[in-house]
Structure formats: C-alpha cells, structure tokens
Amino acid sequence: MIRSIRLPIRQLRLPTAGLAATGSRSFASAAARRESCACGSNTHLTYPDFKLPLNTTTPLSTTGPSLWRHIILATGPKTQDTWPHNPNKDPDSIAGVLEKMQKERPDAREKPIMIGLATLPKSTVEGMERLWVFPEGVCVDVSSADVESGRIDVWRHLLKPSEELEEMFGPEEGEEGGVILICGHTARDPRCALAGPILLSQFLSPTSPSSQLPPNWKVALTTHVGGHAYAGNVIVYSRHPKRGVWYGRVTPCDVEEIVGRTVRGGEVVERLLRGVVEVEAG
Structure with missing residues (x-):
C-alpha cells in the first residue's frame, strides 16, 4: 500500500524533452544478441559495440557514491527516451525543484542527496506524483497542486529520520520487496x-x-x-x-x-x- 501526503507543491511538470536533437536514440535501440558469451552460456544477452571507451582499470571500490539519500521520481515504464540530458536543471520540473531545495539545505554538504528519475510505475491517483526514498526503500505520493507554499512541507517529509519515514510510509507486511x-x-x-x-x-x-x-x-x-x-x-x-x-x-x-x-x-x-x-x- 502506498501512503500519500496531500501537501501541495507548485504546479510542476515532468520532463518531456525528446531526443530528436541528441542523436542518442540509436544507442538505446541497438540490438542485443543472445549468444555464447565469456561465461560459456548461450542464454545471456551480449552488448554490441559501445562506440565510446569503457574504464576497465580503475578500481571500482574508489568510484562509489557518497550519499545520505537517493530520491527518485517515478516517470512510468518506457519513459527513458523522454528524459532530458539533465532533468535536475529544469526549474519547472519536479526534479528541478527538488534539486534546488536540496542544495539550499544547511547540511547539504554533510548529508548529500541525489535526485533522479526512474521508469518505476507512476501514482495511480490523479494529481499525485510518486517519489521513492532510498536507502529506506519507501515511496510516497505527493500532490502536484499549484500551491507554492506547500513545497517546503513536502521536502521536510523527505528529510525525516529513517524511523519516522518507515512509520509514515513503510510498506505493509507482505508487501516488502x-x-x-x-x-x-x-x-x-x-x-x-x-x-x-x-x-x-x-x-x-x-x-x-x-x-x-x-x-x-x-x-x-x-x-x-x-x-x-x-x-x-x-x-x-x-x-x-x-x-x-x-x-x-x-x-x-x-x-x-x-x-x-x-x-x-x-x-x-x-x-x-x-x-x-x-x-x-x-
């Protein structure tokens, strides 16, 4: 069961910029092959040519994130081709507003937050947007109504301690995954x-x-x-x-x-x- 908070935020729009001008669509649609691969299996998909070089030498253990929270806006299945190059820079998008608010926090350096989008299912409630908060793994539907004063209230909910987030928005027993x-x-x-x-x-x-x-x-x-x-x-x-x-x-x-x-x-x-x-x- 998804818990909801009807705290209004300024009318915000999801990113809709297409990729006609980026030239990137061909990479996403490149055909994968199912053939024998390095592990000897003939049931795994394999990558086509990446076109750009991969880093295969830097120790991965030195490349990890330094995050307190990862907040994800669900945009629905198969929406990755609609995401602009940097959705967090769009001031009229939910991701852009969240990015602005997280940077204005007094503890932003001590508790870094990453804002992103994902092809997770959107809210089924009209006028609501679905946000996931990780690593707690809880999700909440927030109102996208055109009332700017509510934005800070929504943000305060997303910054609550883990125990409070769990109590307010944690999944019901049997729904955990x-x-x-x-x-x-x-x-x-x-x-x-x-x-x-x-x-x-x-x-x-x-x-x-x-x-x-x-x-x-x-x-x-x-x-x-x-x-x-x-x-x-x-x-x-x-x-x-x-x-x-x-x-x-x-x-x-x-x-x-x-x-x-x-x-x-x-x-x-x-x-x-x-x-x-x-x-x-x-």
Whole structure:
C-alpha cells in the first residue's frame, strides 16, 4: 500500500524533452544478441559495440557514491527516451525543484542527496506524483497542486529520520520487496543508454529458476548515477538489509549472480562493487 501526503507543491511538470536533437536514440535501440558469451552460456544477452571507451582499470571500490539519500521520481515504464540530458536543471520540473531545495539545505554538504528519475510505475491517483526514498526503500505520493507554499512541507517529509519515514510510509507486511535501478539515461551517455535496456531485459528474462527475482521486487531504468565509463551501472536497494549496493561493469553474465547472491542472499559481489549506501544509524 502506498501512503500519500496531500501537501501541495507548485504546479510542476515532468520532463518531456525528446531526443530528436541528441542523436542518442540509436544507442538505446541497438540490438542485443543472445549468444555464447565469456561465461560459456548461450542464454545471456551480449552488448554490441559501445562506440565510446569503457574504464576497465580503475578500481571500482574508489568510484562509489557518497550519499545520505537517493530520491527518485517515478516517470512510468518506457519513459527513458523522454528524459532530458539533465532533468535536475529544469526549474519547472519536479526534479528541478527538488534539486534546488536540496542544495539550499544547511547540511547539504554533510548529508548529500541525489535526485533522479526512474521508469518505476507512476501514482495511480490523479494529481499525485510518486517519489521513492532510498536507502529506506519507501515511496510516497505527493500532490502536484499549484500551491507554492506547500513545497517546503513536502521536502521536510523527505528529510525525516529513517524511523519516522518507515512509520509514515513503510510498506505493509507482505508487501516488502526491493528495487533494482539500472542507469539507462539515453540522452546523457551512449554507454549506459546501450547497456541499461539490455540489462533490464536480462533481469526480467531469467535464464534459470535461481535467477528469478523474489515477489514484490521491481526493476527499472534510472537517470545518471555517475560513472558512465563503468557501464553497466546497477544499484540494488534492498529492505533486508536496508541498503543500496552500487555495482559497475555489470554485464548480462553477472545478472544471475547478482540475483542469487545480493537480492536473495544479501551478499555483495566484490569484483563489481562501487560502494554501499546504508541507512544512517540512530
């Protein structure tokens, strides 16, 4: 069950800029092949030519995020081609307003927040937008009504301590799951634009029972998370334990291991690890 707060914020619009002028659409639609790959399987998708170089030498452990929270606006399935190059710079978008407010916080440097978009399902309630707050893994529907004074109230809810967020917006028993976010920002960089949809297909098309996601888990593409040169970039936000495991250099061959070890087993795949975002203690 999704909890809602009807705290009005200024009428805001989702990014609608297409990619006709970016020339990036061809990368997102590049055909993946299902053939024998490095691991010897003939059931994994493989990447076409990335066109741009990948960084294969820098230790991934030095590339991880330094985040307190990751706030995601759900834009609906298959919307990645509508995302502009930098949605957070659009002052009339929800992402732009959230970015402005988070930068104006007095503790912005001590508690960094990343604002992004994802192809997660939108709110089914008219006039509401759905926000996900990680690593807590809670989501809340907020009103997009045209009342500017409510914006700060919405933001204060998103900044509440983890315990209060859980109490107000945590999932009901039996509805808990997790969210896997894959960078697939078409307008930002061709490497993640190419890798993202292929990894999404691999996560959604398991090659064995052990690679099937548990109930209530979601997989979506997301906007820039940093490190396009480490594509594919995958974040596993779990509820038990409550954290986000950031992976880089993920290939379709790695999906089954990520599902088995990280999603189901709560372990970390060290060779792919960029960093971990955890709920703040206390």
